[in-house]
Amino acid sequence: MTAERPHALLSASAAHRWLACPPSARLEEKLPELQSSYAAEGTLAHAIAELKARRAFLGLSEQEYKAKLQELQSDPLYEPEMLTHTDIYIDYITSIANGYPSLPHIATELRLDYSEWVPEGYGTGDCVILWGNTLHVIDFKYGKGVPVEAEENPQIMLYALGAYSAYKMIAAIDTVKMAIIQPRLRKEPSEWEISINDLLAWGENIRPIARKAYEGRGEFNPGDHCKFCRARFTCRARAASYLSLEDDYAYGRPLEMQDEYPDAPLLTREQIGAAIQRAEGLLEWVEDLKRWALAECLAGRPVPGWKAVEGRSVRQLSDPDAAYKALAANGYDINLFYERKPIALTAAEKIVGKTQFEAICADYIIKPPGKPTLVPETDKRPAVTNVQSAAEVFGDIIETE
Ligand code: SF4
Known part of the structure; x- marks a missing residue:
């Protein structure tokens, strides 16, 4: 497994x-680390990305590259699509490097020390490029859950502070360009540019918060x-943030509060909006509690009111092929027991690779409109309603005076 x-x-x-x-x-420091298979997968993809970057820009020989790649490919978490996704990252670095009249300074997997602003703060930057007065900080993310934007992203801003610290003695940096490459979610990087003065001002702003965090205050x-x-x-x-919800909307509140809630028995629109906002994550929190309590019960540390039991189970065949052969031997048509159906788009894409899949199947890929879903006002997608506009109802024959 990759370290x-x-x-x-x-x-x-x-x-x-x-x-x-x-x-x-x-x-958090006192609590056990929770390592997920997604994190381990990301670590492996990063190792491949770094290897490719070292081959492309830092003189790693083809022989060394192949040997190391083979080693990484023997990891059980390795997927062929990791090669195409990491290519997108390398292409981006190449496009930045080629945009300058001469080869810029390129560093990968660089320890970035931002302890000037954050006590004992350091991290590993995927790629830092320096040319003239411009510093590029590039972060490769293998996750495909939530798109991560570069703009005002504290993670990449801390890396940028660390990179500035590393290079300020050799370059008069005035501009920092940040990019997050998340190839499993989008082909285009999320980019953001900031002046060094603004970055340093942000560093000053977070300094007291970081001090508090370091001291546990x-x-x-x-x-x-x-x-x-x-x-x-x-x-x-x-x-407390979830459990206090009930109090806020409970009946029997003091009379002096009645004016604030004119329709006492019914929630107002504003209250419903606020309630949804506060309850966001409530189900997730309850699931977290259940997972924790189950693990505790299984470890023999009971949680009052709860116990772990064997869940419901459904019958299954230990060897379906042998069972169906036995049925066929007893006169049943074996084809009745098998079905042939296409696998899901994402599964096929995983086999073929995203780029190749799109090149061959572009004509067959459709994206029907999504089911209406409720999201916070701040969501970037445009709002939809079932209310038809005048243009939709009357077409072009709207008379204007
Ligand atoms: S409030 Fe949230 S982030 Fe803060 S310690 Fe509790 S769980 Fe962690």
Whole structure:
């Protein structure tokens, strides 16, 4: 298995969390790390990406490249599509390098020390390019869950501070260009440019928050970031944020509050909007609690009111082929027991590779409109309604005065 990168207490990848909830860093420190297979897959893809970058820009010989690649390909998590996805990352670095009149300085898997702003802060930058006064910080993400934007992204901004620290003695950096390459989600990178002065001003702004986080001080602040926190199962502040919901909307509130709630028995639109917002993540939190309690019960540490039991199970054949052969031997047509159906688009794409799949099957790929779904107002997608516009109802024959 590919080695995981070391992490600082105030790691760049968790900055969105400890900046929002400073005491979470020290609280988390006492809790066991939860390694997922997705993280291990990402580590492997990063190793392949780095290997390709070293071959393309840092003089790694073809022989060494092949030997190392073979080693990485023997990892059980290896998928052929990792080769095409990492190509997109290498193509991006190449396009940046080719955009300059001479080959810029390129470094990969660079330890970036941003401890000038964040106590003991360091991380590993995937790729840093320096040419003249411009610094590029490029981050490769193998995840395909949520698209990550470069703009105002604290992780890449911390890497940029670290890269600035590393190169400020040899270059008068005035511009930082950041990019996040997430090839499994989009072909185009998310890019953002900032002046060095603005980046340094941001560094000054976060300095006191980072100090609080390092010292385990500050307010617990539940939010979206909780889902990446090791304390999410047992955090009291997170629990309070959901459990207090009932109080807010309970009947029998004091008379002096009646004016604030004119339609006392019914929730107002505003209250419904606010309730959905507060309850976002509620189900996820309950699932987290259940997972934690199940693990505790199985480990022999009971959680009052709950126990672990064997779940319902359905009958299955230990060897379907042998069973159906036996049926055929007893006079049944064996074809009745097998079906041939096409596999899902994503599964086929995994076999063929995204680029090749699109090249061959482009004419057959359709994307029907998605089922209406409720999202926060801040979501980038345009709002849809069932209400028809005048143009849709009357076509072009709208008379105007
Ligand atoms: S679960 Fe949320 S509120 Fe609790 S420590 Fe972690 S980030 Fe903070």
